[in-house]
Every structure is written in structure tokens, then in C-alpha cells.
Amino acid sequence: MLKKFASLILVLSASTAMAAPYGLAGCGLGNLLFKKDTQVLAATTNGSSYSQSFGITSGTSNCVDTEGHAKLKNFIDGNRLALENDVSRADGETLKSVAFYFGCQNSESFRQTLQSNFGQIFSPEKDSNEVFDGLKQTLNSNQTVASSCSELG
Amino acid sequence: MKILFLFYFVALFSFPEIRANETLIQQSDSAQTAFEYLEKNSFSKSRPWLKILHFERTRLGFLRSQADTAEFFNDPEGHKDASKELLATLKLFYSKSEKRCLYPARFLLLSQNYQPLLKFNFLEGCSRFQEFKTQLRAESATLVFSSYYLNSPASAFGHTFLRLNKGLHKGELRPELLDTGINYAAIPSTDNPILYPLFGLIGLFRGEYSRLPYYFKVREYGDFESRDLWEYNLSLTAQEIELLVAHIWELGHTFFYYYYLTENCSYHMLTLLEAAAPRLKLTDHLPFWIIPSDTVRVLFLNDNFVQSVDYRPSLRSQFFSRLSKMSDPEKDLVKPLAVLDADRTSLLQSHTVDRQIQILEASNEYLEFKNPALLETGKIPKVEAIKHQILSHRAKLGVGEKINVALPKEGPPQSSHKSLRSGLRYQSLHQTYFLDHRFALHDSLDPMAGFAPHSTLEFAKLSLKYEKEFKKFALDSFYMVSVETLTPLSRFVKKPSWKVRIGADREALRPCESCLATGLLSHAGYALNLNSSESLVFSLSGIFDFSLSGKFKNNFNLSLGPKVSLLYNSHSPLTFEVSSYFYYHLFLQDRSVQSSSFEAGLALSKSAQARIKYEKRGRQDLWTGAFYLYY
Numbered sequence: 069m070l071k072k073f074a075s076l077i078l079v080l081s082a083s084t085a086m087a088a089p090y091g092l093a094g095c096g097l098g099n100l101l102f103k104k105d106t107q108v109l110a111a112t113t114n115g116s117s118y119s120q121s122f123g124i125t126s127g128t129s130n131c132v133d134t135e136g137h138a139k140l141k142n143f144i145d146g147n148r149l150a151l152e153n154d155v156s157r158a159d160g161e162t163l164k165s166v167a168f169y170f171g172c173q174n175s176e177s178f179r180q181t182l183q184s185n186f187g188q189i190f191s192p193e194k195d196s197n198e199v200f201d202g203l204k205q206t207l208n209s210n211q212t213v214a215s216s217c218s219e220l221g
Numbered sequence: 222m223k224i225l226f227l228f229y230f231v232a233l234f235s236f237p238e239i240r241a242n243e244t245l246i247q248q249s250d251s252a253q254t255a256f257e258y259l260e261k262n263s264f265s266k267s268r269p270w271l272k273i274l275h276f277e278r279t280r281l282g283f284l285r286s287q288a289d290t291a292e293f294f295n296d297p298e299g300h301k302d303a304s305k306e307l308l309a310t311l312k313l314f315y316s317k318s319e320k321r322c323l324y325p326a327r328f329l330l331l332s333q334n335y336q337p338l339l340k341f342n343f344l345e346g347c348s349r350f351q352e353f354k355t356q357l358r359a360e361s362a363t364l365v366f367s368s369y370y371l372n373s374p375a376s377a378f379g380h381t382f383l384r385l386n387k388g389l390h391k392g393e394l395r396p397e398l399l400d401t402g403i404n405y406a407a408i409p410s411t412d413n414p415i416l417y418p419l420f421g422l423i424g425l426f427r428g429e430y431s432r433l434p435y436y437f438k439v440r441e442y443g444d445f446e447s448r449d450l451w452e453y454n455l456s457l458t459a460q461e462i463e464l465l466v467a468h469i470w471e472l473g474h475t476f477f478y479y480y481y482l483t484e485n486c487s488y489h490m491l492t493l494l495e496a497a498a499p500r501l502k503l504t505d506h507l508p509f510w511i512i513p514s515d516t517v518r519v520l521f522l523n524d525n526f527v528q529s530v531d532y533r534p535s536l537r538s539q540f541f542s543r544l545s546k547m548s549d550p551e552k553d554l555v556k557p558l559a560v561l562d563a564d565r566t567s568l569l570q571s572h573t574v575d576r577q578i579q580i581l582e583a584s585n586e587y588l589e590f591k592n593p594a595l596l597e598t599g600k601i602p603k604v605e606a607i608k609h610q611i612l613s614h615r616a617k618l619g620v621g622e623k624i625n626v627a628l629p630k631e632g633p634p635q636s637s638h639k640s641l642r643s644g645l646r647y648q649s650l651h652q653t654y655f656l657d658h659r660f661a662l663h664d665s666l667d668p669m670a671g672f673a674p675h676s677t678l679e680f681a682k683l684s685l686k687y688e689k690e691f692k693k694f695a696l697d698s699f700y701m702v703s704v705e706t707l708t709p710l711s712r713f714v715k716k717p718s719w720k721v722r723i724g725a726d727r728e729a730l731r732p733c734e735s736c737l738a739t740g741l742l743s744h745a746g747y748a749l750n751l752n753s754s755e756s757l758v759f760s761l762s763g764i765f766d767f768s769l770s771g772k773f774k775n776n777f778n779l780s781l782g783p784k785v786s787l788l789y790n791s792h793s794p795l796t797f798e799v800s801s802y803f804y805y806h807l808f809l810q811d812r813s814v815q816s817s818s819f820e821a822g823l824a825l826s827k828s829a830q831a832r833i834k835y836e837k838r839g840r841q842d843l844w845t846g847a848f849y850l851y852y
Contacts, residue, residue, distance in 0.1 A: 122431040122432060122433055123429065123430075123431055123432075123473060124353070124403075124430050124431065124432055124469055124470060124472065124473025124474075125349070125353075125470065125473040125474060132356070132401070132432055132433065132434060133356045134399040134400075134401070134434045134436075142434075143399075143434075143436065146434065146436055146437055146440060147398070147436055147440065148596075148598055149440075149444070149589065149595055149596060149608075150440070150444070152608070152609075152612055153585065153612065155616070156585075156612040156613075156615045156616040157578075157582065157615060157616075157620070157621060158619070158620050159620065159621075159623065161396060161397065161398055162398065162436075164396050165396040165398045165399055165436070168390075168395065168396050168399065179620075180619075180620070183616050183619075183620075184616070186612065186613060186616035187613055187616070190609065190612070191609060192599075192602060192605040192606055192609050195598070
């Protein structure tokens with residue numbers, strides 16, 4: 069009985085997580101910039117009202133903590149455009165950060181492998197989860213590159 | 222054994238310090254004894270303690286904490302009595318209650334000054350703070366300045382925030398984008414366009430600290446708002462960093478009422494740094510009004526505090542930098558390539574691969590720069606589709622040459638002149654002497670360094686005059702705010718140039734016997750660069766001048782007319798403007814008047830400028846000479 073109940077909870081929480089707008093954590097960092105446009109003069113980023121998740125003591129590590137494999141989806145969410153740019157040119161800080169997340173060497177082969185698979189990884193309809201999967205798949209498909217990544221999974 | 226005892230007693234009496242400490246430790250160590258020990262040297266009046274409690278002198282000279290919650294204090298009078306707060310804080314630590322976890326920085330500071338506190342395993346059980354500390358993994362700090370954004374009032378002066386750097390990971394620097402940004406900002410409780418600025422000015426919004434990944438700030442400022450970022454890498458000891466992180470945690474539990482002109486974002490970055498490292502003199506060097514670029518300047522007044530400065534160009538700066546290295550035929554392709562389903566292969570065919578790469582990159586940047594909404598995935602699918610096509614094509618071309626974005630010609634914000642300006646001016650008409658005072662910040666004839674070129678941003682500008690001919694004193698003008706920005710038209714940017722000024726003056730071009738009228742002046746038009754160094758700008762605009770005065774026939778007046786001007790701003794100490802305008806007064810006796818003038822400024826030093834002006838107003842010739850100090 070307890071087991072059934074527990075698995076029900078698990079299914080429910082998993083489905084709500086999947087219903088979350090962006091990324092597993094649902095932080096919507098990619099769209100957080102635009103939450104402000106409901107405020108007339110709040111094109112001012114100085115006086116913006118970030119959601120509670122960004123308070124110092126809120127402890128919601130999901131949205132702020134940038135370490136760890138699981139946070140890569142948040143990163144992709146918040147850096148989608150810059151990441152596309154960097155992958156297309158096989159260079160850049162955002163790409164380097166992805167290498168960091170996967171524990172890879174930011175080597176030429178790492179960058180060029182992703183660049184040559186640009187079309188498979190990115191497309192406008194794909195969300196952050198799919199981009200994440202695309203990156204992972206591409207890296208795994210190249211033996212040499214995959215072996216240089218300690219956290220590819 | 223007996224000899225040992227003898228030694229002990231001899232030592233005890235020979236070294237009073239040992240004896241005192243012995244006594245301290247032998248007595249039941251309590252909050253009271255700790256308090257007395259610390260207060261023997263007036264610790265509660267010391268800079269480290271006052272700074273960590275955010276005590277500052279109020280306008281009336283009282284020492285008060287700027288923290289605006291009761292919870293920040295352990296004593297009901299803690300906000301005005303640092304000594305009582307010291308005792309109450311010590312009592313809290315000795316009681317080992319869970320509430321102590323809210324004050325790790327105070328604990329660190331107090332244990333530095335009173336060793337027996339170290340025996341407490343303070344952090345045990347403070348799991349939320351431990352988690353916070355671990356996540357931050359801070360090893361150093363950088364103060365980041367995002368440059369001016371004239372299109373929005375609160376950002377017009379720039380903004381500063383702190384970045385806590387995570388340092389090394391397996392021997393290599395962690396990516397900067399993954400560092401933590403610590404920001405202080407107002408939490409607006411209204412979006413009413415009248416109340417919003419009012420509340421922000423008089424402190425009716427709460428200001429809070431927040432943390433965001435640095436990458437979010439880079440996207441926000443660099444990509445979304447196209448503002449350059451200047452990163453000042455600070456030199457802080459490991460102990461200071463530890464205190465900084467602990468203090469940020471403390472500040473996370475309180476708020477400060479936000480005053481746009483004084484206790485603003487930049488001010489609270491400095492108070493945070495001073496609390497972590499009281500050796501720093503930052504707010505001490507600042508005038509009453511706090512302008513972000515001034516807060517950057519004071520960093521340099523502390524020896525070796527700024528280790529290095531990095532420039533992070535905005536999307537706009539990157540785009541224009543790349544453009545400056547492209548030929549005209551190459552620039553011609555930027556827009557056509559950014560069209561859906563364009564035949565990019567044939568458009569690019571006559572260019573080498575290297576140049577194809579540059580042109581495509583420029584086209585992509587152009588698309589992003591024109592469409593900041595791209596940052597919201599799914600918002601503009603048509604543009605996303607074009608971008609995808611451009612990048613797919615780019616990805617097939619391999620690795621290209623990285624462009625080096627040159628530093629902006631106006632230089633870093635700390636090279637700017639100081640924000641207060643006062644001076645003396647003499648005008649030939651009626652032998653008039655003026656005393657000019659401006660609280661902030663910059664006009665287009667002030668030395669250009671550190672400011673967006675061809676821009677004016679002024680707050681509270683006052684002119685008092687004495688007309689020797691009539692032996693009369695009077696208020697000549699008072700402007701609350703005056704903003705002007707000239708955006709030269711270019712192939713890729715077609716924005717209008719505009720000016721808005723609100724205040725009261727005796728505008729000589731409005732004939733009403735020098736009456737004082739209050740109103741709004743605005744210009745709208747277009748500007749053009751006349752030279753490649755972009756130091757000479759021509760502009761043509763329409764003037765709209767609406768003013769109210771009892772001396773006007775209908776109590777109000779509207780003047781319209783054209784204005785043409787040539788403005789010169791460069792690195793040289795010389796700035797000048799030649800302008801001519803024609804006013805048509807709709808509701809005054811004298812219908813129209815024409816004025817032409819030449820005004821030049823010569824920087825005499827970092828803090829002084831001389832100006833000279835010749836004006837032909839109607840049929841009158843006027844000469845003016847002025848001397849200004851920036852301080």
C-alpha cells in the first residue's frame with residue numbers, strides 16, 4: 069500500500085516536473101528577463117523584482133547553483149543563444165562552460181565535434197532538455213572526445 | 222612536581238597578560254566577560270563593528286544603522302546602540318541558539334578579536350549557511366560596472382554589482398560565466414509611472430540583495446540591453462573573502478530602504494565591501510550623492526585594491542567592432558544574409574572562407590542586436606528560423622579568426638570627471654555674473670572620458686545670477702533633469718536623437734522681460750557622423766518648448782522651431798558646439814527670434830574646465846566666459 073502510494077507520488081512529481089516550462093528545474097532563466105515587461109518603467113534592470121528564488125537565503129539551489137551536471141540544463145536555458153553561437157563557430161566562453169559541465173577538455177576535437185553536428189543539436193523547436201540530450205549524444209558518438217569527458221554520463 | 226608549581230606561579234606573576242588570560246579562562250567565560258573584554262578597547266565603537274552593523278552618520282550627525290528590519294538586531298535598541306547590540310549578539314552566541322546561524326560574519330569578526338569564542342563549533346547545525354558557502358565556493362571578488370543605458374531612468378547612471386569568483390578547479394580556472402553575481406536592487410511595489418520614480422527617490426521601496434549566476438547578468442546587460450561590462454578584480458585576503466560571504470548571508474535576512482540618489486545599488490556594494498574589509502575607505506570618499514561611476518573611482522583610492530580591469534563588450538560593441546574591419550561590399554551582405562531562406566551560398570561566393578565567416582558572424586550579430594526578444598525562446602519564431610539558417614551555414618565553414626574588440630574610445634568609467642560641478646560664469650549682457658551648480662552628472666561639452674559620447678545627463682542644475690548693470694540678484698534657472706542623446710544614423714542603426722529638459726528658467730529667447738517660466742523643453746531629430754573617428758556629429762532637430770508663467774499673455778507659451786548643430790567630442794581637451802536655432806513663439810507678443818552660437822570647452826586638468834561662448838541673439842552679440850570645477 070505504502071509502496072503504491074510512494075510510486076504514485078513519484079509519478080505525479082515527475083509529471084509536474086516535465087510540465088515545468090523550461091528545463092528540469094523550471095527556473096525559466098531563459099525567460100526571466102521578460103517577466104519584468106509587465107512593469108512600465110521596469111526596463112530598468114536595476115529596479116527589477118526577481119522572483120523569490122534569487123534571494124540570498126532562499127536556498128533554492130536549483131536556480132542559482134551553477135555547479136553540477138544537473139545544472140547544465142539551467143545553463144542551456146539561460147544561455148541558449150550564446151551557446152548556439154559558440155557551437156556554430158567552435159569557440160567561445162559559453163561553449164567552454166559546457167565542456168566544464170561535462171568534465172571535458174575544451175579541446176579542438178571537442179569543439180569541432182559539436183560544430184559539425186550543429187544541425188542535430190539545435191533547432192528552434194527544441195527545448196533545453198532536447199539540446200542537452202543532443203549535446204550528450206553527439207559527444208558520446210565520438211570515442212576520443214567522450215573518453216576525455218569525466219562527467220558525460 | 223613542586224618545582225613545576227613554583228615555575229608556574231613565578232611565570233604567572235611575571236607575565237601579567239598570561240595572568241589575565243588565565244583569569245579569563247578560569248572564570249566561567251560568558252557573554253558578559255567577552256563584552257567587558259571587548260569594550261575595554263571600545264570595540265563597539267570600532268570601524269569593523271560599526272561597518273558590519275551598517276552604522277553610518279545620519280544627516281543630523283547621529284550614528285544609526287541603515288538596516289531597516291528589527292530582525293537584523295538582537296537588542297531592541299540595536300539599530301542605534303552598537304554597544305548594546307554587541308552584548309546582545311554575544312549573548313546569542315553563548316546561548317548557542319539556532320538564531321546564531323543568521324550572524325556568521327559577526328561571529329567571525331568577534332572571534333578574531335576575542336579568542337575564547339573559537340572554542341565554539343559555531344557552524345555546526347547551520348546547514349543552510351554551510352550549503353550557501355559551499356555553493357558559492359568564493360575565492361576572490363570582482364566589482365562589475367555595467368555602463369549607461371540612457372533609455373531607462375534607473376539605469377541611466379550605470380549599475381554595479383559584485384561577482385564572487387570560484388577560482389580553480391582541477392588546476393584550471395572555472396568558467397567565469399558560472400561564478401556568482403551578488404546584486405542589490407529595489408523591489409518595486411508599484412509600476413505606476415508617477416509613483417515609481419517618486420517612491421524610488423524618497424525611499425519607499427525596499428532594497429534587497431539577491432544572487433544570480435554571472436551568466437544571467439551577462440545576458441541581461443551585455444545581450445539584452447547592449448551595455449558593456451567593466452570588471453574590476455579586487456584584492457581581498459582569504460579571511461576577508463570568508464567574512465564577505467558570511468556577511469552576504471547576514472544581509473540576505475534584512476532589507477534597506479532604497480534611495481535612488483543615495484543608498485542605491487552602488488552604495489550598498491561599497492558598504493558590503495567595507496564590512497568585509499574595514500581597512501578599505503570607500504564610502505568615506507564619496508559626496509552625499511552616490512553615482513555608480515564615482516563608486517568605481519573610489520576603488521582606486523585604496524592602494525593595490527584593484528588588481529586588474531577586464532572589459533566585456535556588449536553585443537552591440539562586438540557587432541560594431543567587427544563591422545569596422547569589414548569592407549563596404551562585405552557590409553552590403555549583412556542584411557541580405559539575414560533574410561529567411563536567402564541563398565547564402567551564392568551571396569557569399571565571391572569571398573574567401575575567412576571573410577565569409579566574418580560576414581556571417583556580423584549578420585548573426587546584427588540579427589541578435591536588432592531582436593533582443595530572441596533571448597526568450599519561442600517568442601519570435603520567424604527570426605529564430607533565420608538565425609538557425611545563418612548559424613547552420615556558419616557551422617559548415619570551420620573555425621574563424623577571433624576579433625579583438627577594442628576598448629571604447631571614451632575609456633573606462635573611472636576615467637570620467639567627478640560628478641559634482643560648480644563654477645563661475647560671466648556674460649557681457651548686463652554684465653552678469655552667474656554661480657552655476659550641478660549635482661550630477663555630465664553634459665556634451667564636459668570632458669568626454671568615461672561617458673557615452675555626445676550625451677547629456679544632468680540632475681538638479683542651478684544657476685544664480687547677479688546683474689551688475691541693474692545691481693540685481695536673481696535665480697536664473699533650475700533644471701530638475703536634462704537628458705540628451707545623439708545617436709548618429711548609420712546603415713545599421715536608425716534611431717532618432719532626442720533631448721528632454723524639465724525645469725524653470727528665464728530663457729532669453731522667450732521675450733517676456735526675463736520672466737521665470739517653468740516647463741518642458743524637448744528636441745527630436747536625427748544626427749550624422751561627419752568623420753570616421755566619430756568625433757564630429759551634425760544634427761538636425763525640431764524644438765518643442767512648452768512653458769508656464771504668469772507673465773505670459775495666456776499664462777503659457779509654446780515655441781516651435783528647427784535647430785541645427787555641429788558637436789565635437791573627442792579625447793582632446795577641446796570640445797565645441799556650433800548651433801543655430803529659430804524659435805517661433807505661438808502665444809507671445811514677439812513672434813520669433815533667431816539665435817546662433819559657438820561654444821567651446823577646454824579641459825585645464827582632470828577637474829577643471831574653461832568655457833567660452835559667443836552668441837548672436839536676434840541682433841545682439843553676447844560673449845560668455847566660464848570656469849568650472851568637478852569635485
